[in-house]
Amino acid sequence: MALKLKTRTNFPALVSVQAPLLLSKIGSAYTFSLDMDSLISTVFVSSSPRTLTGTSGAIGATDSSIIFNASGAFTVTLPNAALYPGRWLNLKSIAVQTVNSASTNVVPLAGGAAGTALLTNTAGKWARLQSDGANWIIMAAN
The missing domain is CATH 2.60.120 (Jelly Rolls)
Incomplete structure (x- = not known):
């Protein structure tokens, strides 16, 4: 999973997430959960x-x-x-x-x-x- 975000210095960053991602459905809505304890991320700043x-x-x-x-x-x-x-x-x-x-x-x-x-x-x-x-x-x- 890749997330795009802006840092406080306004440099674009790409965060590569390698962690369990859980998709749940409650009624007609979908939610995503991320196990933060096993999160490994790498940030590359352009x-x-x-x-x-x-x-x-x-x-x-x-x-x-x-x-x-x-x-x-x-x-x-x-x-x-x-x-x-x-x-x-x-x-x-x-x-x-x-x-x-x-x-x-x-x-x-x-x-x-x-x-x-x-x-x-x-x-x-x-x-x-x-x-x-x-x-x-x-x-x-x-």
Whole structure:
């Protein structure tokens, strides 16, 4: 179950709930009950796109969109996929550069074994990744 809410700082947040959910019917009305004692939730707060320059950098815990603006090869450290199952990352290059992961944890768009390639050396390349709990899967790219 996913709940959308606004935090006090007005950042949109997605709460993923993994807990027993009970649906009850009283007359013609339905009610939902959630066992708060067994509630496990993860909150991902979206942030503004961040631009990385130079030759290497890391994606932070609250980053969701990254713009690469460097020359030559760029090595990025992705968050540990095991800590963020289901998390999405949007990556975009605005310069002629190759972007690779610092670890062998990226499954290509066509599938297969995990590698390091993220973006080829053409300005305007982008990829949308999602964590499967073990690796970052390229779900869409150009």
